[in-house]
Amino acid sequence: MAMVKIPGGWEIPEREATPEEIFRSRRRFLRDAGLLALGAAVGCSPPGPGDDLPSTRPAITGDPVPPADLKGIPQDVLDLYPARRVDDYVLDRPVTDERVAARYNNFYEFSENKAEVARLAGALTLRPWTVEIAGLVRSPRTVDIDRLVRTMGLEERLYRHRCVEAWAMAVPWSGFPLARLVEWCDPLPSARFIRFVSFHRPYEAPGQRQARYPWPYYEALSLEEAVHELAFMATGIYGHPLPAQHGAPIRLVVPWKYGYKSIKSVVRIEITAERPATFWSDLVPHEYDFAANVNPRVPHPRWSQAWEKLIDTGEEVPTRMFNGYGELVAGLYRS
Ligand SMILES: Nc1nc2c(c(=O)[nH]1)N[C@H]1C(S)=C(S)[C@@H](COP(=O)(O)O)O[C@H]1N2
Numbered sequence: 001m002a003m004v005k006i007p008g009g010w011e012i013p014e015r016e017a018t019p020e021e022i023f024r025s026r027r028r029f030l031r032d033a034g035l036l037a038l039g040a041a042v043g044c045s046p047p048g049p050g051d052d053l054p055s056t057r058p059a060i061t062g063d064p065v066p067p068a069d070l071k072g073i074p075q076d077v078l079d080l081y082p083a084r085r086v087d088d089y090v091l092d093r094p095v096t097d098e099r100v101a102a103r104y105n106n107f108y109e110f111s112e113n114k115a116e117v118a119r120l121a122g123a124l125t126l127r128p129w130t131v132e133i134a135g136l137v138r139s140p141r142t143v144d145i146d147r148l149v150r151t152m153g154l155e156e157r158l159y160r161h162r163c164v165e166a167w168a169m170a171v172p173w174s175g176f177p178l179a180r181l182v183e184w185c186d187p188l189p190s191a192r193f194i195r196f197v198s199f200h201r202p203y204e205a206p207g208q209r210q211a212r213y214p215w216p217y218y219e220a221l222s223l224e225e226a227v228h229e230l231a232f233m234a235t236g237i238y239g240h241p242l243p244a245q246h247g248a249p250i251r252l253v254v255p256w257k258y259g260y261k262s263i264k265s266v267v268r269i270e271i272t273a274e275r276p277a278t279f280w281s282d283l284v285p286h287e288y289d290f291a292a293n294v295n296p297r298v299p300h301p302r303w304s305q306a307w308e309k310l311i312d313t314g315e316e317v318p319t320r321m322f323n324g325y326g327e328l329v330a331g332l333y334r335s
């Protein structure tokens with residue numbers, strides 16, 4: 001892949017969240033043809049991660065977002081929030097209104113309808129929660145999430161997020177670099193990839209009672225991508241622990257890739273020698289590739305990727321190569 005220089009992309013300081021703006025009604029795009037195409041690909045008609053861009057922006061109510069379910073989180077872990085913000089990662093756009101981000105979620109385990117994920121994800125039991133570390137590591141182990149957080153420490157970073165469906169947000173994540181976790185795992189010399197698996201609890205997650213998806217959700221990165229400074233494990237958002245709908249208690253965040261790589265609610269991390277299969281690539285290989293690097297010049301088979309829509313204001317802005325992180329990640333893809 002060509003190296004991309006985005007001059008000045010990192011010098012623009014963060015602005016404050018925009019005031020609520022006037023609603024602009026928007027044409028509906030990506031619809032029927034899309035559903036048909038995916039149906040043909042998988043033999044039935046599930047929506048892909050890209051089928052329901054709203055014609056209207058999500059409603060912003062006056063209610064504050066209810067605090068994340070804190071039951072069972074030890075006080076010394078709660079005390080880590082809000083984490084100190086690391087200033088290396090600045091945004092070129094306002095932080096997304098939290099009330100919108102928390103009500104507009106892709107989490108197919110709960111629903112294909114973004115607006116009802118938050119309510120349904122409340123059924124996910126968040127403690128006790130362990131993360132299993134397996135595969136090509138010197139000491140495989142299973143670690144309690146709160147012990148892991150204390151071991152890794154927390155920092156806050158402002159990242160853009162770009163879904164393959166052409167919507168985007170910008171949020172403060174709390175968490176730690178994935179590189180720190182990889183180092184702690186102590187991979188063997190044969191290690192080349194890292195694989196992540198989400199929980200599998202059909203009794204809590206209605207979407208997992210649908211047989212058309214190969215549950216549990218699974219994703220992967222090359223080890224080189226995993227130890228890149230931008231790859232992040234998030235346990236919090238907006239200065240507090242993650243609410244379930246954002247992938248509590250721990251999720252991956254890979255800001256230069258389409259959102260489907262950023263797997264939520266991880267229970268298992270495995271180091272492998274071969275490239276692992278991934279959930280959306282298995283379902284619809286010609287639409288969702290393994291790399292999933294944000295690229296405005298490569299359209300999705302069913303829609304353009306040249307523009308993206310900010311979920312709180314409805315504003316449409318040009319998509320940037322590698323989601324604006326081109327200078328930082330170019331080294332990964334130079335060949
Ligand atoms: N386990 C799991 N992880 C997931 C998904 C999912 O359906 N299940 N959806 C992905 C997609 S397509 C996106 S865009 C982001 C959305 O994250 P957010 O709801 O916190 O904005 O989560 C990703 N991680």
Ligand SMILES: [Mo]
Nearest residue numbers: 163164259260
């Ligand atoms: Mo997405």
